[in-house]
């Protein structure tokens with residue numbers, strides 16, 4: 001099961017340190033970048049924070065050096081005193097539990113020594129080192145006198161991500177002339193340092209842009225895994241190395257598997273490069289589009305998907321809050337005939353909705369979800385029985401109204417198609433909108449301050465309670481997980497099903513006004 005918002009089982013991380021440090025995988029890892037700045041936002045700390053966030057992490061940043069640079073090149077570097085660097089590092093580690101560290105530009109010997117000493121004391125569970133030496137523009141970002149200190153830092157980390165010239169410099173060899181030689185160098189660095197090496201192929205000019213991972217741990221020790229991707233035709237590659245290494249730190253803290261992390265990160269990077277040109281930042285080598293997925297219909301990760309669904313129904317939500325039925329239900333002036341009609345229809349609705357929830361249980365990909373939906377189907381029947389007993393007692397079974405029919409037809413059709421993702425999206429507004437509507441009504445009632453008894457208080461209490469709120473939160477989390485697993489087409493269908501159900505919820509509240517004959 002993959003659910004990006006919950007901590008999962010603790011594992012022992014692949015670590016180069018003698019005693020393996022315990023890592024707990026987290027849905028939203030706390031990731032610290034230790035690097036230099038880029039005021040144009042494409043590389044360094046600024047790129048790292050975007051990359052961490054785009055990959056589902058919580059980003060933090062300690063600045064090693066302030067760099068005056070843009071998409072064309074570097075003009076100056078200011079390095080604050082190392083005591084101040086240490087104060088920044090200690091400020092973070094004395095308070096926050098760090099799940100992963102990405103190290104970028106270090107600049108000089110003193111900075112390297114300070115970071116090294118902090119690493120030895122703090123021992124973060126996961127460290128990725130991008131051995132930054134030269135910027136995309138060709139400007140030096142590491143003093144020549146600090147190269148040996150950087151080499152000595154490598155064995156302290158878990159993953160090192162050199163480009164071709166950096167790999168050569170770390171090995172004190174000439175730069176590889178072709179990809180096969182680069183892979184051999186990657187193997188040598190891994191053997192010498194005992195660290196997993198990610199060799200980046202961005203600097204060659206072939207049609208492909210391959211990367212390889214040389215593993216040193218576990219069953220894949222010594223193996224070379226290649227991840228090919230087509231070269232994207234763009235000059236906007238400023239900060240790809242920074243973005244890649246901070247994304248690797250973030251995703252590794254979520255998956256615990258370097259190969260899986262690189263597969264996911266390459267896929268994201270490819271998308272970010274493909275849409276880089278649309279940003280139009282600067283006249284040189286511009287930045288990549290870190291958040292392309294957030295702004296598009298392609299799978300936003302984790303909670304971003306349901307957040308975007310919720311945003312897309314903002315007009316429907318405002319419509320609901322202005323419906324005469326909802327206004328009158330809120331202030332207690334609703335006519336009993338209208339309420340009776342609504343509840344009669346709701347009882348009919350819940351009977352069938354329970355079957356839809358049972359269908360979700362049948363389709364559920366995990367044991368937890370199967371139980372959750374089976375339980376929800378049962379609770380739904382209990383609520384329906386309660387409605388009959390307490391409100392509709394003595395009344396005959398009502399006739400199904402047109403809105404009830406349309407809404408139920410939609411739910412039966414979507415859940416009947418066999419896609420769990422689409423069925424869950426169709427079922428979600430029933431939870432989410434009721435939690436939302438009842439909470440707002442209750443807040444308005446409290447704000448009114450009169451304290452007078454509310455004629456529909458017993459109905460409101462069905463939905464204003466922590467168990468219902470918790471059920472709703474879980475349904476939302478399951479929808480996000482389903483969206484991550486779904487294909488792009490399925491996600492479009494999820495969105496359509498969700499929006500359609502939300503519209504029917506609004507129509508359902510409005511049905512008494514339209515169909516009750518006075």
Ligand SMILES: Nc1ncnc2c1ncn2[C@@H]1O[C@H](COP(=O)(O)OP(=O)(O)OP(=O)(O)O)[C@@H](O)[C@H]1O
Pocket residue numbers: 043134135136162163164200201202203209210211229230231232233234237238239240241242244269270273
């Ligand atoms: N044009 C491209 N198309 C697809 N992937 C690319 C392209 N350029 C770079 N990459 C990928 O981006 C990542 C960074 O590679 P690169 O070798 O450029 O690192 P770098 O030189 O450290 O980056 P930079 O100095 O630009 O920040 C690698 O995964 C590489 O495969």
Ligand SMILES: Cc1ncc(CO)c(N)n1
Pocket residue numbers: 035036037038043044045067069104105132134135136141238239240241242
């Ligand atoms: C601060 C900083 N780190 C790394 C790079 C490499 O792109 C850069 N240009 N600037």
